[in-house]
Amino acid sequence: MTPFTQIRKLIEQRHPGEATVRDCGNGHLQIEGRLLVNYYPESRKRTAYVDATRQGRHHVTPEQALSMAFQAPPVIAGKVKRTGQTGSKRRLLRQAVAVEGKYRCMWCSGLFAPTELTVEHIIPLARGGLNNANNKGLACAPCNQNRGHDMPELKRSGYVNREDSQSMNGGSSK
Numbered sequence: 001m002t003p004f005t006q007i008r009k010l011i012e013q014r015h016p017g018e019a020t021v022r023d024c025g026n027g028h029l030q031i032e033g034r035l036l037v038n039y040y041p042e043s044r045k046r047t048a049y050v051d052a053t054r055q056g057r058h059h060v061t062p063e064q065a066l067s068m069a070f071q072a073p074p075v076i077a078g079k080v081k082r083t084g085q086t087g088s089k090r091r092l093l094r095q096a097v098a099v100e101g102k103y104r105c106m107w108c109s110g111l112f113a114p115t116e117l118t119v120e121h122i123i124p125l126a127r128g129g130l131n132n133a134n135n136k137g138l139a140c141a142p143c144n145q146n147r148g149h150d151m152p153e154l155k156r157s158g159y160v161n162r163e164d165s166q167s168m169n170g171g172s173s174k
């Protein structure tokens with residue numbers, strides 16, 4: 001089985017409808033989930049990079065390459081793209097389960113009227129998150145404001161602080 005078909009199988013099993021893999025030729029695969037990952041499984045070092053970041057890793061298995069498309073890397077300074085959100089809000093509201101006309105915030109699980117919810121990126125654009133359907137959800141205003149480029153669910157686990165301090169160390173050694 002080639003890495004390409006392996007990744008396709010893994011997507012069907014773990015992220016159905018949430019990721020795609022593209023064969024760009026010359027041993028270059030692109031995996032698009034919440035992040036875009038460039039993967040070179042045929043190269044000697046089997047490298048994978050999260051697009052728009054310096055998050056390169058060596059000796060990456062197809063499984064790890066796919067999970068990289070769903071893991072938040074550290075904040076990328078000064079690289080936030082603009083987004084248009086009108087269509088995605090309609091789509092997300094259509095998909096969401098309404099409880100007495102209210103919808104759940106993806107972070108605090110509280111119920112809110114559609115007007116109180118905004119479309120947010122699950123992995124922030126400043127962390128390389130893609131402006132696509134797989135990376136969007138509905139969030140209430142308090143959660144949205146408190147969050148910034150952080151990810152509260154990861155902050156609670158200490159993940160964000162650890163990652164950020166690591167990236168600072170990595171940056172200064174360059």
Ligand SMILES: [Zn+2]
Pocket residue numbers: 105106107108109110139140141142143144
């Ligand atoms: Zn909330």
